[in-house]
Amino acid sequence: MSSQDKNPRRAFLAAAGTGVAGLGFTVIAPGLHLMAVAGNADAANAADARKPGSAASPAVRWGLLIDANKCAPGCRKCIDACHSENGVTEKLPDPRQNSQWIRKIELVDRRTGHSTQLPMMCQHCAKPPCVDVCPTGASMKRADGIVLVDRHICIGCRYCMMACPYKARSFVHTPLHEQNPEVPRGQGCVEGCTLCVHRVDKGLQPACVESCPEGAMSFGDLNDASSAIAKQIASVPTTQVRADLRLDPGVRYQGI
Amino acid sequence: MNLKALPQRRRGAEDAQRNAKTLAFPLRCLSLRLCASAVRFFLLAFAAFAISSAPTLADEGGRTARPAIDIANPGKCVAPAEEMRRNHMEMLKHQRDRTLRQGVRGEAASLNACIECHASKQTGSVLGSNDNFCQGCHAYAAVKLDCFECHQPKAGFKAAGVKP
Numbered sequence: 001m002s003s004q005d006k007n008p009r010r011a012f013l014a015a016a017g018t019g020v021a022g023l024g025f026t027v028i029a030p031g032l033h034l035m036a037v038a039g040n041a042d043a044a045n046a047a048d049a050r051k052p053g054s055a056a057s058p059a060v061r062w063g064l065l066i067d068a069n070k071c072a073p074g075c076r077k078c079i080d081a082c083h084s085e086n087g088v089t090e091k092l093p094d095p096r097q098n099s100q101w102i103r104k105i106e107l108v109d110r111r112t113g114h115s116t117q118l119p120m121m122c123q124h125c126a127k128p129p130c131v132d133v134c135p136t137g138a139s140m141k142r143a144d145g146i147v148l149v150d151r152h153i154c155i156g157c158r159y160c161m162m163a164c165p166y167k168a169r170s171f172v173h174t175p176l177h178e179q180n181p182e183v184p185r186g187q188g189c190v191e192g193c194t195l196c197v198h199r200v201d202k203g204l205q206p207a208c209v210e211s212c213p214e215g216a217m218s219f220g221d222l223n224d225a226s227s228a229i230a231k232q233i234a235s236v237p238t239t240q241v242r243a244d245l246r247l248d249p250g251v252r253y254q255g256i
Numbered sequence: 257m258n259l260k261a262l263p264q265r266r267r268g269a270e271d272a273q274r275n276a277k278t279l280a281f282p283l284r285c286l287s288l289r290l291c292a293s294a295v296r297f298f299l300l301a302f303a304a305f306a307i308s309s310a311p312t313l314a315d316e317g318g319r320t321a322r323p324a325i326d327i328a329n330p331g332k333c334v335a336p337a338e339e340m341r342r343n344h345m346e347m348l349k350h351q352r353d354r355t356l357r358q359g360v361r362g363e364a365a366s367l368n369a370c371i372e373c374h375a376s377k378q379t380g381s382v383l384g385s386n387d388n389f390c391q392g393c394h395a396y397a398a399v400k401l402d403c404f405e406c407h408q409p410k411a412g413f414k415a416a417g418v419k420p
Binding site for chain 2: 143185
């Protein structure tokens with residue numbers, strides 16, 4: 001097939017073929033394009049910010065990959081960044097009643113004494129049990145896989161807290177006044193990690209991912225084979241916590 | 257034919273008694289009316305005094321008192337005031353469902369956008385006193401306002417956050 005072909009469709013296909021080949025060559029030889037994606041994930045995501053007025057796409061599945069080997073003992077940067085971003089500032093007399101959107105967990109192998117740290121939050125399951133049990137429909141999963149609580153119709157019954165195998169949800173016990181304008185929260189509702197949905201919709205990363213000094217957390221579209229997170233999941237062994245429950249969490253861990 | 261005579265005299269006496277009662281009744285009515293009008297006069301006088309001394313009501317020239325509201329950036333609303341007064345709750349309800357459930361951002365109707373323009377110059381908030389936008393009108397109309405159990409009523413508020 002040559003470009004002098006009389007059939008315009010064939011000519012178009014030929015041109016498209018050379019275009020794709022050219023793109024592949026630029027990626028492979030200087031490595032410039034690849035470096036830009038890997039090094040500046042923030043900018044790449046900002047380009048992905050949805051247009052105002054468009055709904056979340058079911059073609060996207062937002063997820064996290066957490067490398068437990070990189071998670072430093074004693075570091076609380078992700079917790080502080082999350083609670084600062086989302087205005088979770090209340091300190092109750094009984095600390096067990098404080099809201100906990102993200103927490104650090106330590107796993108110790110009793111035989112070897114080896115300890116592993118990892119942050120644990122809402123796992124944004126594909127089949128979330130909190131949504132199944134909610135009597136009002138307040139607990140919901142958005143089209144792009146982010147599991148949220150609609151506080152407008154949450155009655156604070158706490159069934160979802162019972163149903164969640166990851167203990168990812170908290171109940172707000174006291175009246176609040178210091179809310180972030182983009183993260184409304186108040187007494188009498190259940191809440192949990194929103195994957196910083198207000199930031200993700202702007203094309204930014206969740207606060208915990210951005211704050212991690214070790215680069216142990218990465219965020220992206222699990223459905224997009226060309227995204228950094230999908231490539232990493234394809235290349236290294238990762239696990240879902242309590243995969244036996246077959247909830248298909250959107251948060252994956254490496255090194256546990 | 258022997259007809260029985262009717263008891264004329266006795267009937268006459270009963271009529272006289274009845275007539276006396278009907279004469280007394282308007283007299284009693286008149287005294288009641290006088291009392292009622294006096295009470296009404298005092299009530300009116302008290303109401304006139306109360307209205308003239310009310311400090312928070314503006315637009316005294318009109319027939320109806322209106323709440324006095326302090327708005328930082330007026331005149332830039334997404335719809336005419338008449339439409340907003342009637343429909344702002346419906347606009348906000350549908351917008352909140354689209355934003356939370358479908359993820360639609362950047363809509364014209366948005367509670368944060370309301371607050372950014374309508375917060376008071378003095379307090380920077382739409383709540384706090386009857387001079388402030390949301391509270392002033394809702395107190396005037398006696399409609400419960402519970403958006404701000406969860407939403408932040410201050411314009412440009414930054415959560416202090418947990419410092420490491």
